[in-house]
Amino acid sequence: MGVKDSLRAFVRRWGWRTVGLVVTGVGLYVVMPSLLTMLGAWPQLARVEPRWFVVLALLETGSLAGLWWLTRIALSPGHGGEGEGDGVGWGSAATAQLAGNAASKVIPGGAAVGGVVQGRVLVTAGQKTGAVVSALTASNLLTTAVLLLLPVLTIPALIIGPPPARQLQLGLVVSLVIAVVIVAIGVIALTWPVAVAATGRVIGRAAHLVRRSWSADRVAEGLMAQRDRIAAAFAGQWYRAVFAAAVNRMFDYAALVAALVAFGAHARPAEVLLAYVVAQALAFVPITPGGLGFVDAGLTALLVVIGIPTDTAVIGTLLYRLFSFWLPIPVGVLAWAGWRIGSSRLRPPSTSSEP
Numbered sequence: 558m559g560v561k562d563s564l565r566a567f568v569r570r571w572g573w574r575t576v577g578l579v580v581t582g583v584g585l586y587v588v589m590p591s592l593l594t595m596l597g598a599w600p601q602l603a604r605v606e607p608r609w610f611v612v613l614a615l616l617e618t619g620s621l622a623g624l625w626w627l628t629r630i631a632l633s634p635g636h637g638g639e640g641e642g643d644g645v646g647w648g649s650a651a652t653a654q655l656a657g658n659a660a661s662k663v664i665p666g667g668a669a670v671g672g673v674v675q676g677r678v679l680v681t682a683g684q685k686t687g688a689v690v691s692a693l694t695a696s697n698l699l700t701t702a703v704l705l706l707l708p709v710l711t712i713p714a715l716i717i718g719p720p721p722a723r724q725l726q727l728g729l730v731v732s733l734v735i736a737v738v739i740v741a742i743g744v745i746a747l748t749w750p751v752a753v754a755a756t757g758r759v760i761g762r763a764a765h766l767v768r769r770s771w772s773a774d775r776v777a778e779g780l781m782a783q784r785d786r787i788a789a790a791f792a793g794q795w796y797r798a799v800f801a802a803a804v805n806r807m808f809d810y811a812a813l814v815a816a817l818v819a820f821g822a823h824a825r826p827a828e829v830l831l832a833y834v835v836a837q838a839l840a841f842v843p844i845t846p847g848g849l850g851f852v853d854a855g856l857t858a859l860l861v862v863i864g865i866p867t868d869t870a871v872i873g874t875l876l877y878r879l880f881s882f883w884l885p886i887p888v889g890v891l892a893w894a895g896w897r898i899g900s901s902r903l904r905p906p907s908t909s910s911e912p
Contacts, residue, residue, distance in 0.1 A: 596875070598868075598871050598872045598875055599875065601872045601875075602872070602875070602876060602879075604820070605819050605820075605876065606819070609815060609816075609818075609819040609876075612815050613812050613815055613816060613876070613877070613879075613880040614880060616808050616809070616811050616812040616815060616880075617808070617809065617812050617880045617881055617884075617885075619808040620804070620805050620808035620812065620881075621651070621654065621655070621658075621885070622651075622804070623801045623802065623803075623804035623806075623808065624654050624696070624700070624801075624805050625647060625650040625651045625654055626650075626797075626801040626804070627699070627700070627798060627801040627802055627805070628650040628653070628654065628679075628692060628693075628696060629644065629645055629646075629647065630791060630794050630797055630798050630801060631691070631692030631693075631695055631696055631791060631798070632644055632645045632650075632679070632684055632688060632689070632692045633794065645679060645682055645683075645684055646682075649678065649679065649682035650679075651892070652678055652892045652893075652895065652896050653674075653675045653676075653678035653679045653682070654675060655885065655888055655889040655892040655893075656674050656675065656678055656889050656890075656892050656893035656896060657671040657672060657673075657674040657675030657676075657678070657889075658671060658675075658885055658889050659671075659886045659887075659888070659889025659890050659892075659893065660673075660674045660889070660893075661846065661847055662846050662847035662849070662882065662885075662886055663846055663847075663886060664846055668841075672693055672697075674893070675693060676689045676690065676693060678893075678896050679692075681896070681900050691789075694786070694790075695786055695787050695789075695790030695791065696790075696802075698783055698786060698787050699743075699787050699798060699799070699802045700802050700805055700806065702743075702783075702787075702802075703739055703743070703799075703802045703803060703805075703806050704806060704837055704838070706739060706742065707735070707806065707830060707833075707834045708834050710735055710738060710739070711827050711830050711831050711834070715825075715827050715828070715831070724826075725814060725817060725818055725822060725823060725824050725825075725826060726814075726818055727826055728810075728811065728814035728818075728829055728830070729814055729815070731826045731827070732807040732808070732810050732811040732814070733807070735803075735807060735830075736800075736803040736804065736807040739799065739802075739803040739806075739807075740796065740799050740800050740803055743795070743798075743799030743802070743803070744795055744796055744799060746784060747784070747787065747788050747791070747795040747799070748795065750781065750784065753777075753780055753781055754777045754780070754781055755777075756780065757773070757776045757777030757778070757779070757780035757781065758773040758774070758776070759773075760776050760780070761773035761774065761775060761776030761777055764776060809833075809881060810829075810830060810833050812877060812881060813829065813833050813856075813873075813877045813881075814826065814829060816873045816874075816876040816877035816880075817829065817860070817865065817869070817873040817877075819873070819876060820869050820872055820873050820876075821869070822860075822865050822866075822869050822870075823864070823865070824860070824863050824864055824865050825863070828863040828864075829860070829863065831859075831863075832856060832859035832860055832862075832863060833856075835855060835856075836852050836855050836856035836859065837852075839851045839852045839856075840852050847882060849882075852878070852882075853874055853875075853878055856874050856878075857870045857871055857874045860873065
């Protein structure tokens, strides 16, 4: 019995990890040709004017700062369901997010591991475990909701037609306008539950046509449950929370626009936004860490579909992913290493008791 129990424990511990590694390997094998094609365009980055590197660095830093701000809001005193606390500083919030982000991009099934790393850093910084879990869950729900809202806001722009294709630079202005609209819709959703329930019923009726097990009431109840969870986590600070989530998404979209403008691409900002949303959705596919390869190939293909030349789409995607995916990894590793060193210094030395 001891051998059988040990074998079962071994299978439980390593079985799913082995399956995950195999799936990741297969996924990387599938996307490797397109990934190599994109990385082969690396020398073309020399064509980029230095100012665009500064612009992308600032935009992606602003996008990450939105997540740090969101974490601080969720863990501010009186939030998270754990009573009063001291809140979390910008340094701790940034270190936790950067370390978790790096883990999620280099480890198979990294989304869960990244959340654990981020939570552990925050707990070490003095936050209560329950508050951290609630805060991270609500933050993820809110940023995902903002992402899902973007296609709905894109439809009117696609129907209307303007701005002209040669004014992709207006995408930087479009990102600000959409951010304001997101804040308005988010605050309405958090302060007017009736609107959320009505929206859920409409979605439920449409989904029922495709999947009979889904009903209007069921979808409405599920949407209301998520809404209540977000509202509880950010009670009294809804404006700031929604604005922080909008900042995260729209600065990231603006970085993609800047990467394309840097190579003289011509496209409608609304179409680029739609390509951005689909590419971000591909990042949720848990086959490769951080959607590596799938996001790159998907975004490149979508940019070609909306009329951007293949060479420009490839190098534009590479420049965007350089700042949104690759560079945050070493920064996150350094943040994690600094946290480990700092926490080890703060840990009290062990003392042996006298016999």
